[in-house]
Amino acid sequence: MGPVLELTDITVVRDGTKLLDGVSWRVEEGDRWVILGPNGAGKTTLLQVAAARIHPTSGVATILGETLGRVDVFELRPRIGMTSAAVAERIPRGERVLDVVVSASYAVLGRWREKYDDVDYERAERLLAWLGVAEHRDRTFGTLSEGERKRVQIARALMSDPELLLLDEPAAGLDLGAREALVHTLDEIARAEDAPATVLVTHHVEEIPPSFTHALLLRGGSVVAAGPMAQTLNSRSLSETFGMPLALVRSAGRWTARAKP
Numbered sequence: 001m002g003p004v005l006e007l008t009d010i011t012v013v014r015d016g017t018k019l020l021d022g023v024s025w026r027v028e029e030g031d032r033w034v035i036l037g038p039n040g041a042g043k044t045t046l047l048q049v050a051a052a053r054i055h056p057t058s059g060v061a062t063i064l065g066e067t068l069g070r071v072d073v074f075e076l077r078p079r080i081g082m083t084s085a086a087v088a089e090r091i092p093r094g095e096r097v098l099d100v101v102v103s104a105s106y107a108v109l110g111r112w113r114e115k116y117d118d119v120d121y122e123r124a125e126r127l128l129a130w131l132g133v134a135e136h137r138d139r140t141f142g143t144l145s146e147g148e149r150k151r152v153q154i155a156r157a158l159m160s161d162p163e164l165l166l167l168d169e170p171a172a173g174l175d176l177g178a179r180e181a182l183v184h185t186l187d188e189i190a191r192a193e194d195a196p197a198t199v200l201v202t203h204h205v206e207e208i209p210p211s212f213t214h215a216l217l218l219r220g221g222s223v224v225a226a227g228p229m230a231q232t233l234n235s236r237s238l239s240e241t242f243g244m245p246l247a248l249v250r251s252a253g254r255w256t257a258r259a260k261p
């Protein structure tokens with residue numbers, strides 16, 4: 001089996017601006033990547049290419065063995081689980097939580113017309129339980145707290161048993177307790193025996209689950225460093241990525257960073 005994702009020298013241009021500039025990146029089965037970079041670095045754009053949501057302007061993007069431009073993306077997308085603010089915005093606020101999750105089996109938002117089997121509902125309930133939000137199954141999505149919504153979205157992303165899981169800032173907007181609980185859950189998901197290759201986008205090294213294996217650092221649409229965590233993520237590479245002197249510390253598997261005086 002080839003790589004889960006392979007990008008070769010991809011560029012994304014919008015309105016004459018290069019949002020991504022010559023990015024090459026390879027994700028193998030079993031890899032768990034974090035993408036770090038400042039605001040506007042191109043992280044979401046990169047994830048959208050990986051999710052087959054946008055095509056690169058130049059370069060080659062191969063996702064799950066299929067090359068963008070030569071594949072029906074509507075067949076490819078259900079094989080990819082994704083959470084992002086943009087996806088969350090499209091979830092109807094009046095939708096029942098259980099339906100938000102179950103409707104992912106057909107890669108549709110808003111439960112209408114499709115028929116689901118008992119086995120789909122059982123899987124959705126198991127996922128909600130795993131994510132710790134089973135008791136909210138009959139609430140409407142709009143009544144949940146931000147942290148609960150993030151968990152429901154992750155359950156939804158896992159519903160179709162994806163081969164690639166993409167998480168765009170899943171901890172954004174969470175309080176400290178909710179963030180820590182989510183990092184723990186993401187760690188559990190990543191450690192699961194049949195876990196899909198996973199990519200997590202964040203601004204904060206504190207949000208990297210201990211079991212994550214690789215890091216890609218992005219600045220101004222270009223890769224500063226990419227590879228196994230131990231060789232890639234350090235004070236020097238992080239300082240270059242964020243354009244300021246930073247001290248990075250790892251303790252008990254978790255990372256913290258602060259500006260150097």
Ligand SMILES: Nc1ncnc2c1ncn2[C@@H]1O[C@H](COP(=O)(O)OP(=O)(O)OP(=O)(O)O)[C@@H](O)[C@H]1O
Pocket residue numbers: 014015017019037038039040041042043044045046203
């Ligand atoms: N259609 C567009 N035209 C011009 N510039 C765009 C367009 N879409 C996005 N951009 C710019 O591309 C850059 C990269 O955006 P992107 O959302 O990928 O960054 P990001 O690293 O995810 O940022 P953040 O951390 O703030 O979410 C930003 O500077 C953004 O303003």
